[in-house]
Each structure stands twice: as C-alpha cells, then as structure tokens.
Amino acid sequence: xxxxxxxxxxxxxxxxxxxxxxxxxxxxxxxxxxxxxxxxxxxxxxxxxxxxxxxxxxxxxxxxxxxxxxxxxxxxxxxxxxxxxxxxxxxxxxxxxxxxxxxxxxxxxxxxxxxxxxxxxxxxxxxxxxxxxxxxxxxxxxxxxxxxxxxxxxxxxxxxxxxxxx
Numbered sequence: 001x002x003x004x005x006x007x008x009x010x011x012x013x014x015x016x017x018x019x020x021x022x023x024x025x026x027x028x029x030x031x032x033x034x035x036x037x038x039x040x041x042x043x044x045x046x047x048x049x050x051x052x053x054x055x056x057x058x059x060x061x062x063x064x065x066x067x068x069x070x071x072x073x074x075x076x077x078x079x080x081x082x083x084x085x086x087x088x089x090x091x092x093x094x095x096x097x098x099x100x101x102x103x104x105x106x107x108x109x110x111x112x113x114x115x116x117x118x119x120x121x122x123x124x125x126x127x128x129x130x131x132x133x134x135x136x137x138x139x140x141x142x143x144x145x146x147x148x149x150x151x152x153x154x155x156x157x158x159x160x161x162x163x164x165x166x
Contacts, residue, residue: 048154052161053077054099059089059107072150078157090114100160102144102153105130121160 056078058070063082074080081096083089092098093114103111105124112120125144130136136143142159144152 048072048076048150050077050154050158052158053079054157054161055079055097056081056157057089057092057096057098057101058082059101059103059111060084061107069148069150069153073153073157076150076154086110086114093118093120100157102157104146105136105143121164123156123160 056073058080060066060082061084063070063084070080070082081092081098083092089110093111093116097118099121100123101111101115101120102123102125105126108122108124111122122140123142123144124136124140125146125148126133126136127146131143131145141163142156144156148156
C-alpha cells in the first residue's frame with residue numbers, strides 16, 4: 001500500500017480537540033491565578049507561570065530558609081527584591097515602586113513606617129496559631145501561613161493584586 005502516512009496530531013480536528021482539552025481541563029488553574037505548563041519532548045516539566053507579573057519586595061530576616069519559594073516566585077514571572085535588614089528595607093522602598101510587600105506579621109509596622117506616605121500592598125506571613133486571631137482577620141483580607149508553599153505564595157500575591165484593582 002502506497003500513500004501518505006498521516007502523522008498523529010496534525011489535522012485540524014486534532015488541534016481543535018487539543019485546544020478544548022487545555023481550556024476545559026484547567027479552569028481551577030485559571031481561576032486561582034496559576035497556570036501549569038508542560039514542555040519538552042518525552043520529558044514532563046511542570047512549573048508555575050503567573051498571569052499578572054508583579055514587582056515584589058520581600059522583607060525577611062532569614063531569606064535562605066525560604067530560598068526555594070523565592071526562586072519559584074522569580075521563575076513564575078515576578079520581579080523579586082529580597083531584603084533582610086531595616087536599612088535595606090528603607091533603601092528599597094525609597095528607590096523602587098513595589099506592587100506587593102511580603103513580610104512577617106511582626107514586621108508589618110516596620111514596613112508601614114518606612115513606606116511613609118506611599119501606599120503599599122502588604123501580604124503578611126503569620127504563624128499558624130495566629131491565623132484566626134481577630135487582629136489578623138480584621139486588618140488583612142489576604143495573608144500567608146508560615147511554611148506556605150510556592151503555590152500559596154502565588155495565590156496570595158494574585159489575590160492581593162486583584163483586591164487592589166477591584
């Protein structure tokens with residue numbers, strides 16, 4: 001039998017089915033502000049990709065403890081600045097404009113006082129025991145629990161940005 005052999009996935013119907021599968025299979029990812037992508041021939045690679053890249057300032061006295069999360073935020077598309085002293089925080093806030101500032105709950109007042117008149121969107125990191133405290137819930141609509149995963153950081157940033165634009 002002689003004839004052209006049709007390669008899999010090359011017809012218009014196959015392309016349409018592929019698009020429908022991608023759109024139909026990932027509504028949760030689209031809704032929470034994350035997108036997973038797979039790439040590579042025969043290799044499976046998954047990573048996060050943010051739909052709304054932000055300029056993020058992280059004020060963390062021990063950034064090496066959460067290094068993997070911060071690298072993940074950068075790889076997902078955020079522009080990240082990490083500072084660990086109050087002097088570095090002051091300089092960063094004076095020199096740049098940040099969409100979101102992440103700090104522990106105990107450092108929120110430092111951030112606010114050094115931000116001066118600039119309005120900053122804060123995303124505090126609270127201890128698990130503080131998550132239901134009225135002072136946390138009344139003051140912050142969005143916050144992270146200490147030990148949060150990369151996905152939770154990405155969702156938190158997305159929610160803070162969405163709340164600011166609403």
